[in-house]
Amino acid sequence: MEKRKIEIMDTTLRDGEQTSGVSFSAAEKLTIAQLLLEELNVDRIEIASARVSEGEFQGVKGIMSWAKEKGYTNRVEVLTFVDGGLSIEWMKKSGAKVQNLLTKGSLNHLTHQLKKTPEQHFYEIAKTISLAKENNIETNVYLEDWSNGMRNSPEYVFQYLDFIVTQPVKRVLLPDTLGVLIPEHTFEYLSKITTKYPGIHFDFHAHNDYDLSIANVMEALKAGVHGLHVTVNGMGERAGNAPLESTVAVINDFMPEIEINVKEPSLYKVSKLVEAFTGYRIPANKPIVGDNVFTQTAGIHADGDTKNNLYFNDLLPERFGRKRQYALGKTSGKANIEKNLQELGLQLNPEDIKLVTQRIIALGDKKETVTKEDLPYIISDVLHSKIFEEKIIVESYILSHAKGMRPSTTLCLKMDGELIEEHAQGDGQFDAFMNALSKIYKSKNLELPKLIDYAVRIPPGSSSDALCETVITWTNNAKEFKTRGLDSDQTVAAIIATQKMLNVV
Structure with missing residues (x-):
């Protein structure tokens, strides 16, 4: 069976930067853009919002200069607005060639924020798209608050879609702007749309307010969408967006009918770089990239790993450029300590291992953190030996x-x-x-x-x-x-x- 190709669009540099307290410099944006497109091989990246600041403009200009040399201009996108052509002018000066036009996907937003009728909004959207085409700028359109639109004003959403499919747009981007979808509704809403408009490319943009972004991503793919929006480490406004690393792992392991281009071994490296640039710490228990996710703590797990990898699953750390570790603490057993001793090239007899295990358990009871590198000191202290001499x-x-x-x-x-x-x-x-x-x-x-x-x-x-x-x-x-x-x-x-x-x- 031929696999269905799905586009992965990373919006770390635009939506991810809306994480409270996060702001990338122009140099950081360029570095991340290069890693996303070349190291990770995502299909597209969204790098900025038009007309935000001079710094944002210079950042886009730098990325577009590099993208032009590499032939990537059609893989780099900018969020724009229905603003009488001001965003288009900004894009022309920055060198950007693909706009993601922000439009209203719910009657509630249209009525109370823009105070316009659907016909007025559609007229202005058409003018903006026409102006973009005149300037050789490709257009995708966002339906802001689309998920609430489907819940509360579906007739407006379909009125909008009937209009937009007549326009020269490449992709229609459907965001769960406020993170209100559950998997059941994600599948229901998107199935109706992909069935009614079979020739149109639809992207799904999940938010994680209820911790359902990955579940919703899976349902969106089952419903037939053609692209997904993600961010590195799940960064983004409020609870963030669907995390790139979890999205990739779930698709590769549970959706064999789908093909994506993202390179798994580079996920951890890029994740850590984004963490360093933002100062936004990755939780230790965060799937795929957290410090603890490939760490066995219970002694029985380490013992089981020695006996035919009994506690392994398909998420092998080597897939992501990582290595399995065995924690040392009050739940550690002899097997954990032996695993760590092997890595240090040290050997102890069973009686000595028992003494060291007791000391580590005692330290764990006091909430002390014990690392592999602490082991020689503990051994020296417990056994009063010269096994570890400070040179x-x-x-x-x-x-x-x-x-x-x-x-x-x-x-x-x-x-x-x-x-x-x-x-x-x-x-x-x-x-x-x-x-x-x-x-x-x-x-x-x-x-x-x-x-x-x-x-x-x-x-x-x-x-x-x-x-x-x-x-x-x-x-x-x-x-x-x-x-x-x-x-x-x-x-x-x-x-x-x-x-x-x-x-x-």
Whole structure:
């Protein structure tokens, strides 16, 4: 059976940017656009709203310049408005070639927001589409509030569709603007439309207010839509949009009759980049891209994985460029610890594993987080052995921070018994410390792992002199790992975490 080809349109740079507190710079927009089209291979991207700001204009201009060189101009879209041609003029100046024209998909919006009759609205839409065609701009149309239109004024929706199919538009975009659809209604409404207008390309644009976006996406595909709108990490207004990563996984695993172009192995990489640019943290339990989704915590699960992968499903982490992990905590068993020891290249006898397991469980009861990199320290502490000897020690340091001067650090490091001293400045005290450390490592022709994330946590409600935990994520030879430090001073906690890293690598 020949598969049905579905277009994936990513609107992270337009609808996703409507996430509260998120704003991409022009350079960030260009980087994300390049990754979406070339690394992930989505079919189309929506990158901006016309006439929003000068910064938005420059961002679109930069993307369109790159897209023109690559031959991607028809894959890049801009949200426009029925505004007497102002949006068209804006597009011409920016180089954009495809408009997604925002029109009214419900009688309620048309009557109370525009205060116009359907005939007046249709006349103005037709003029805008005609002007776009004169300027070699392709048109898709959004029916804003379409889902409520189908619920409360379906006669208007079909009146609109009867009009729009007579116009030179390429796609009709049907958004669940307020996230009010349930799967049953998604299938019902879209089936009526795709059946009545079999020659028209329809896109479905889901929102996630009731956490039903993926379920609605599946029903939309069953109803015969030709395209889907998604965002990286499910970003977007209110509860966000249908997440790209979950949409792709669900289609690939449960809808074999449908074909999409998106490359699964790049999903995690792009997800983490968008997280870094926005500062909008991915929840640890978020499907596909969350930190915990490929982590087995219960000891019985780790044991089952050893015995014929009993707790695996089709969502194998390798599909998304990730790796299965085994958490260490109060529900960990011997199997979890053995899995982590294998990765570290360490071996313990059964009696010693039992002692280490008991210590990890005790730490878990105190709500302590235990990482794989903590294991050698725990082993050394529990067994009073030399199994993990610190060969690199931060012997001493001076941190200085004065008004009008750059922060600086003088560091004395002990490496295999040799004391080495270095001084450096930086943008902050810890940055200065890392710069001094880098100088020492360069003098020894050694390379430091790259710091990719830095998080500071204090217990809720704590006073300022309470202990804080600094968790640093490093990458070394394409492998990520975390180290932690605990101190009343966050910089000192970061230095403790860094010393752990130096010995881990």
